Amino acid sequence: MVVGIIGGGASGMAAALAAAENPDIEVLLLERQARVGRKLLATGNGRCNLSNANATVSSYHGETPSFVQYALQKFDVSNTLRWFSDLGLYTVTEQSGRIYPYSDQANSVVDVLRLGLLKPNITVLCGAEVQQIKQDGQGFLLSCTDETYRCDKLIVACGGLAGTKLGGTMSGYKLLGKLGHKSTKLRPSLVQIKSSWPALASLKGVRANCSIQILRDEKVFAKSCGEIQFTEFGISGPVVFELSRDVCSAGGNWTAILDMIPDWSNECLLQWLKVRRETELSVQELLTGVLHNRLGRVLIQSADISMNKKCNELSDYELQNICDCVKRFELTLTEPMGMDSAQVTAGGVLTEQFDEETMESRLVPGLYACGELLDIDGDCGGYNLQWAWSSGRLAGYSAGKE
Ligand SMILES: Cc1cc2nc3c(=O)[nH]c(=O)nc-3n(C[C@H](O)[C@H](O)[C@H](O)COP(=O)(O)OP(=O)(O)OC[C@H]3O[C@@H](n4cnc5c(N)ncnc54)[C@H](O)[C@@H]3O)c2cc1C
Numbered sequence: 001m002v003v004g005i006i007g008g009g010a011s012g013m014a015a016a017l018a019a020a021e022n023p024d025i026e027v028l029l030l031e032r033q034a035r036v037g038r039k040l041l042a043t044g045n046g047r048c049n050l051s052n053a054n055a056t057v058s059s060y061h062g063e064t065p066s067f068v069q070y071a072l073q074k075f076d077v078s079n080t081l082r083w084f085s086d087l088g089l090y091t092v093t094e095q096s097g098r099i100y101p102y103s104d105q106a107n108s109v110v111d112v113l114r115l116g117l118l119k120p121n122i123t124v125l126c127g128a129e130v131q132q133i134k135q136d137g138q139g140f141l142l143s144c145t146d147e148t149y150r151c152d153k154l155i156v157a158c159g160g161l162a163g164t165k166l167g168g169t170m171s172g173y174k175l176l177g178k179l180g181h182k183s184t185k186l187r188p189s190l191v192q193i194k195s196s197w198p199a200l201a202s203l204k205g206v207r208a209n210c211s212i213q214i215l216r217d218e219k220v221f222a223k224s225c226g227e228i229q230f231t232e233f234g235i236s237g238p239v240v241f242e243l244s245r246d247v248c249s250a251g252g253n254w255t256a257i258l259d260m261i262p263d264w265s266n267e268c269l270l271q272w273l274k275v276r277r278e279t280e281l282s283v284q285e286l287l288t289g290v291l292h293n294r295l296g297r298v299l300i301q302s303a304d305i306s307m308n309k310k311c312n313e314l315s316d317y318e319l320q321n322i323c324d325c326v327k328r329f330e331l332t333l334t335e336p337m338g339m340d341s342a343q344v345t346a347g348g349v350l351t352e353q354f355d356e357e358t359m360e361s362r363l364v365p366g367l368y369a370c371g372e373l374l375d376i377d378g379d380c381g382g383y384n385l386q387w388a389w390s391s392g393r394l395a396g397y398s399a400g401k402e
Helices: 010-019 038-046 065-074 077-087 106-116 171-178 198-203 238-244 266-277 293-302 316-327 383-399
Strands: 002-006 026-031 091-093 098-101 122-126 132-136 139-143 148-151 153-156 187-189 193-195 207-216 219-230 234-236 254-259 329-336 344-346 367-369
Touching: 002 010, 002 139, 002 148, 002 383, 010 026, 010 106, 010 122, 010 153, 010 383, 026 148, 038 106, 065 383, 077 091, 077 106, 077 383, 098 106, 132 171, 139 153, 153 171, 153 383, 187 238, 187 329, 193 238, 198 293, 207 238, 219 238, 234 238, 234 329, 266 316, 293 316, 316 329, 367 383
Parallel strands: 002 026, 002 153, 026 122, 153 367
Antiparallel strands: 091 098, 132 139, 139 148, 187 344, 193 234, 193 329, 207 219, 207 254, 219 234, 254 329
16 A cells, blocks of 8 residues: 655644554555655744654644644654654754753754655655645545656645645645635744834844733733844744734734843832943943943934933933833834745644544544644644644554554
């Protein structure tokens, strides 16, 4: 029996390895790009945050997040790490729960998977983009530009639309759509949020540990805290990524309120500013030592203070303004960046049309799907790859049963 797999990304490779555990199965893995695992190489800033020790259903989103439960239990984090260890990968779990390869190189993850695929019953064809799936009696015909391949069972692991330059594509949604599978609306998630604040360009690359409140039409919509990175167009960083899924997805006026020194109360900061006022320093240096210099200057300018002043020329009123800017800085948000920049696609192929215990289609027997293509997206921190491994292995294991 031949199990065909469309997509040589994280979930497709996991599915191939699981199906091939049955030596009587022939696995045919078709990847449209020149090599397998291209997106994986870019994950975790090149370090590949491949899982998270705290992965549970509560870290996942979609119309039915509980769909992940069975796969996450059957192929849980410890099982995944054992599987990687068997493939030759040594991993490290950070205190936060994030799991990385010991080498700190995404390459290592791709390499052990690629080497694992060198089995007599697995054929990997790169540069093979499946353009059409036709049902053929009990099996499927997969048409690429020059060739057509046949398989008895088929796993669609084409990934989502996010990270377009790394291979994100509509292909999987379209292929499954032609077989009757519906998708929910697709949105970028784990992505920077744009702001119209003009001073952003001068803060590009600056990081700050903030607490952040997101307001929609002046009502608190979400709260979080952690490291924020300012970019040319807006704000970035894990905290922002997590909020990006829902921010600006509906109409209204969206604002971020940043507290740049959340560890200090207003009184404490004001007291500290009063002590600093006793110096002969230029006002530009007032916040030096607590905030990034560029951020400090931008905040002082936002408080309408002339940069030509000396600290000891500041009035109580001006100190209060500076304090307000540091503790409650308002940033107008416009929209999340697009799919190009997103790490994951929110939305996808309706999970209710698949059996969560096998990943098999409820519409087309012998057809399976896994990974980001389905209407499941995880939080920032290794959860999306854990879903790719768990769902891919479940699909491969199920399809590989005679
Ligand atoms: C920049 C970036 C950083 C990320 N960092 C992390 C991280 O650190 N931790 C984490 O958990 N998640 C991370 N993610 C998300 C994670 O990479 C994805 O969720 C995961 O790769 C999804 O796996 P997948 O197999 O479903 O899809 P993919 O890995 O995207 O694989 C799909 C594959 O299918 C191929 N394909 C598509 N259509 C066809 C077709 N018609 N014919 C043949 N082949 C086809 C594609 O070329 C691709 O290789 C990151 C994503 C990005 C973009």
